[in-house]
Amino acid sequence: MREELLAILEKNSRIDFKELAVLLGVSEEKVLEEITALEKDGIICGYHTLINWEKTSIEKVNALIEVKVTPQRGQGFDRIAERIYNYPEVRAVYLISGGYDLLVTLEEKTLKEIANFVSDKLSTLDSVLSTATHFILKKYKDHGTIINQNRNDEREVITP
Amino acid sequence: MTKPLSEKVLNLKPSGIRKFFDIVSEMKDAISLGVGEPDFDTPWHIRDEGIYALERGRTFYTSNAGLKDLRQEISNYISRTQGVNYSPDSEILVTVGGSEAIDIGLRAIINEGDEVIIPQPSYVSYEPCAILANAKPVIINLKEENEFRLKPEELLSAITEKTKVLILPYPNNPTGAIMEKEDLESIAEIIREKDLYVMSDEIYAALTYKDRHTSIASLDRMKERTILINGFSKAYAMTGWRLGYACAPKEIISQMTKIHQYAIMCAPTTSQYAAVEALKNGDDDVELMRKAYNQRRRFLMNAFKEMKLDCFEPYGAFYVFPSIKEFGMTSEEFATKFLMEEKVAVVPGTAFGACGEGFLRISYAYSIDNLKVAMERLNRFITNLRKVKQ
Ligand SMILES: Cc1ncc(COP(=O)(O)O)c(C=O)c1O
Numbered sequence: 107m108r109e110e111l112l113a114i115l116e117k118n119s120r121i122d123f124k125e126l127a128v129l130l131g132v133s134e135e136k137v138l139e140e141i142t143a144l145e146k147d148g149i150i151c152g153y154h155t156l157i158n159w160e161k162t163s164i165e166k167v168n169a170l171i172e173v174k175v176t177p178q179r180g181q182g183f184d185r186i187a188e189r190i191y192n193y194p195e196v197r198a199v200y201l202i203s204g205g206y207d208l209l210v211t212l213e214e215k216t217l218k219e220i221a222n223f224v225s226d227k228l229s230t231l232d233s234v235l236s237t238a239t240h241f242i243l244k245k246y247k248d249h250g251t252i253i254n255q256n257r258n259d260e261r262e263v264i265t266p
Numbered sequence: 267m268t269k270p271l272s273e274k275v276l277n278l279k280p281s282g283i284r285k286f287f288d289i290v291s292e293m294k295d296a297i298s299l300g301v302g303e304p305d306f307d308t309p310w311h312i313r314d315e316g317i318y319a320l321e322r323g324r325t326f327y328t329s330n331a332g333l334k335d336l337r338q339e340i341s342n343y344i345s346r347t348q349g350v351n352y353s354p355d356s357e358i359l360v361t362v363g364g365s366e367a368i369d370i371g372l373r374a375i376i377n378e379g380d381e382v383i384i385p386q387p388s389y390v391s392y393e394p395c396a397i398l399a400n401a402k403p404v405i406i407n408l409k410e411e412n413e414f415r416l417k418p419e420e421l422l423s424a425i426t427e428k429t430k431v432l433i434l435p436y437p438n439n440p441t442g443a444i445m446e447k448e449d450l451e452s453i454a455e456i457i458r459e460k461d462l463y464v465m466s467d468e469i470y471a472a473l474t475y476k477d478r479h480t481s482i483a484s485l486d487r488m489k490e491r492t493i494l495i496n497g498f499s500k501a502y503a504m505t506g507w508r509l510g511y512a513c514a515p516k517e518i519i520s521q522m523t524k525i526h527q528y529a530i531m532c533a534p535t536t537s538q539y540a541a542v543e544a545l546k547n548g549d550d551d552v553e554l555m556r557k558a559y560n561q562r563r564r565f566l567m568n569a570f571k572e573m574k575l576d577c578f579e580p581y582g583a584f585y586v587f588p589s590i591k592e593f594g595m596t597s598e599e600f601a602t603k604f605l606m607e608e609k610v611a612v613v614p615g616t617a618f619g620a621c622g623e624g625f626l627r628i629s630y631a632y633s634i635d636n637l638k639v640a641m642e643r644l645n646r647f648i649t650n651l652r653k654v655k656q
Contacts, residue, residue, distance in 0.1 A: 129564055263290045265301045
């Protein structure tokens with residue numbers, strides 16, 4: 107049940123306990139108990155909303171930054187990752203295999219702010235060796251959801 | 267033209283669904299719960315294989331029986347799901363949907379006047395296909411109190427000297443009923459004793475919500491007298507690809523292949539390449555869809571419970587079959603009134619046989635959001651009906 111519950115919540119975190127209980131064929135108490143446990147164990151880390159900001163009048167600029175760093179003795183990448191993720195404008199930090207080490211995603215209001223962040227804050231960190239910044243021009247799909255998809259049901263209305 | 271057309275065809279009843287379809291099509295904003303096909307897209311990797319086959323110029327006929335690779339994959343699939351081994355070389359035929367397999371399977375075994383036993387409510391094509399094959403259809407009216415399962419007594423009382431084959435339509439469209447292993451055992455015993463064939467339409471085999479589906483072909487000495495029909499339409503959401511198959515003893519498959527060879531030549535090539543991918547790497551997709559259907563099934567059963575609408579719990583396919591007998595209307599009256607007043611289309615149970623009277627087929631090949639709106643409307647509709655009755 108746990109996997110199925112998580113799969114439902116991952117798509118729709120606003121679903122209520124009653125409906126979850128119906129869909130999963132278990133009692134509401136059981137659902138409550140399970141979700142409480144999942145939250146307590148840090149398996150469910152948050153409930154977010156996927157927003158298509160492009161459709162609002164609010165300006166947002168997103169960038170992906172590849173960062174090469176020197177890992178620190180005894181702490182590997184964790185310490186430097188922490189120094190980066192503590193900035194609130196940083197949306198995500200991943201340790202990556204391959205040509206560089208950390209992938210940082212950033213959200214700001216303007217290009218300039220992003221440029222400033224990279225030059226003033228990120229590049230000046232001691233262990234950062236180099237950065238490469240990519241601006242996101244358009245989001246087609248995010249968090250498993252295809253943006254701007256409104257498809258009609260094209261099936262015949264009644265079929266045997 | 268003055269020469270008369272085929273009497274047999276002229277006398278075939280037009281499908282009960284057709285009439286309703288025409289009314290619904292006229293309505294602009296109706297919600298439909300009337301379809302018999304998945305709402306999911308064919309999983310992308312399967313579509314991609316189809317596209318790849320086209321890109322590679324694989325646009326020729328395949329062998330009559332179907333691509334060797336596909337028959338091999340079908341053989342593996344039946345073996346891993348049912349533990350029955352069919353030879354890809356002589357016991358499997360790839361067809362244009364389960365539909366074609368039903369048609370040519372009957373034509374391959376029927377002699378004029380043979381009787382075909384058809385439990386109803388069931389899929390609309392068995393009876394006309396039997397008639398077109400010069401058989402006499404013998405209908406068994408299944409009962410709600412048995413959860414629309416076929417009971418041995420019912421089968422026994424339908425058998426005569428002339429009986430040739432039983433059509434076994436489980437998991438069932440339109441009722442959602444299943445037959446479990448114990449149910450099948452008692453049917454198989456009669457089939458063996460009376461020396462009959464079985465045409466087992468297992469097109470919904472992958473979509474069951476209790477135990478995994480058991481095929482009658484997997485029971486003792488049943489493979490030799492069973493035509494097992496399955497396909498890609500329902501399990502893999504591939505209705506438009508028109509691909510299915512029949513597995514049967516080689517004596518039967520070779521006769522079916524003759525008809526197929528002359529009438530069809532071969533199933534669509536692009537679809538066959540896509541289907542190889544479906545069987546090789548599609549299990550996870552099927553499981554995801556099965557889980558989603560099961561959630562919707564539970565959602566509908568709960569909605570019926572809350573509105574106190576009588577419905578046995580179905581464990582297969584993607585249909586529920588609630589009873590509307592309390593309202594004193596025919597299925598068609600109810601469905602028409604519901605459509606006119608609440609703009610929701612459901613299919614009258616009678617489209618699947620006379621004994622579907624008093625029932626509706628509601629499909630859950632729709633999103634939960636869709637089903638929610640439809641159930642609110644159904645609740646309002648029947649609440650009003652009950653008020654008027656008092
Ligand atoms: C019970 C049953 N059998 C067979 C079919 C035929 O399916 P296809 O020809 O798409 O394989 C259907 C389709 O609705 C069905 O419901």
